[in-house]
Amino acid sequence: MKKALIITYYWPPAGGSGVQRWLKFVKYFRDFDIEPIVYTVQNPSYPIIDESLINDVPENIEILKHPIWEPNSLLSLFGKKKGESAGFLNPKPSFLGKLLQYIRANYFIPDARKFWVKPSVKFLKNYLEEYKVDVVITTGPPHSMHLIGLQLKQQLNIKWIADFRDPWTEIDYFHQLPLTKKAIKKHHRLEEEVLRSADAVLVVGNTMKENFSKFNSNVFTVTNGYDETISNAVIELDSKFSVTHIGLMNADRNPKMLWEVLSEIVTENKEFADDFELKLIGKVAISVNGDILKHGLSKNVHVLNYVPYNEVIKFQQASQVLLLIVNNVPSAKGIITGKIFEYLMAKRPILAIAPIDGDLAEILNITNGGFVIDFEDKDSLKRSILDLYSDFKKGTLTINPKNIEQFHRKELTKKVSEIINKITE
Secondary structure (H helix, E strand, O other): EEEEEOOOOOOOOEEEOOOOOHHHHHHHHHHEEEEEEEEEEEEOOOOEOOOOHHHHHOOOOEEEEEOOOOOOHHHHHHHHOOOOOOOOOOOOOOOHHHHHHHHHHHHHOOOOHHHHHHHHHHHHHHHHHHHEEEEEEEEEEHHHHHHHHHHHHHHHHHOEEEEOOOOOOOOOOHHHOOOOOOHHHHHHHHHHHHHHHHHHEEEEOHHHHHOOOOOOOOEEEEEOOEEEOOOOOOOOOOOOOOEEOOEEEEEHOOOOHHHHHHHHHHHHHHHHHHEEEEEEOEEEEEHHHHHHOOOOOHHHEEEEEEOOOHHHHHHHHOOEEHHHHHOOOHEEEEEOOOOHHHHHHOOOOOOOOOOOOOHHHHHHHHOEEEEEEOOOOOOHHHHHHHHHHHHHHHHHOOOOOOOOOEEEHHHHHHHHHHHHHHOOO
């Protein structure tokens, strides 16, 4: 077996989407003659804990851990709780908060986990000099993980794959950070150095592949996916006209057009108002809650801050409609939320608000998984919701997705294994 050293900040018992990708690759690597070794943090600050994911960690794999120092007490002063996603930065910070946001943005480059780079390189260099591995793989964000891989590549000339679960300078909240021109330049310089130095680069969508191929000829699209067996069993659906959104909904993902449309329909159609239930499963920004209240939708909305992964699947399968929202940001075309693949597995109609020419729309088109409404197309959104509701009332609200087996985690792991074999021959 070839040995692959995976460097990741997120690892069980971390919950949320960040941990899923490499946990699942590690789960299936041995089926393709790859022996995984995981390097992760000894004392992490995870925003979400999900103990159930520990069950997916293969038996007897080697897991290396090393302490990290994170400036969490400093970050929490400007409205970013310990371990919380940068997508939830306080939109109205105090003067001190603004100052600390400025410090965070311009001195913790690429991110606040930068202090783990130097000790990790020292620790892993000693390890790799004693134990042979065929390839080092780094996954970000946090993109400081790639700086560990970069330095190991420079010092040991080892084969290295950089995996981007999200973009770096094109990530949805990058434009929100109070960055100086010097800091922006440094981000771009580090990103380009990583891309040019890696033996291969993995990305989750074709737009990112197109952008990164300017710097590296070995860029491969390996999407996220689903891991459960697709069942043909009849699932008991919600009795109400339920629309379910899984995942974070921060200020950039706040679908103001949706609230306006739903408010209109609820006002105009009492039967719809009685039947309709919107489930938001995941952290919701204050501004989102405010808009829901303002549009008179509170009695129709049920918010669950976090649900364990194994329970999320049940919510998806029981929902009448699954809702996908892409952040309305400059990089929207390239955003593919990881939940789309599990939505497809649930075999329920997907309603997405996203660019109609984006990567997510392409996936929905090739799988016949649902429909995409553009950010400003209010008429189409209203018509689509009413059509879905009409099918619900007639008992004909179904969908027949196709070509989704290619997104099973085992198939995707096979693809990664082939890339590893290619660059280590």
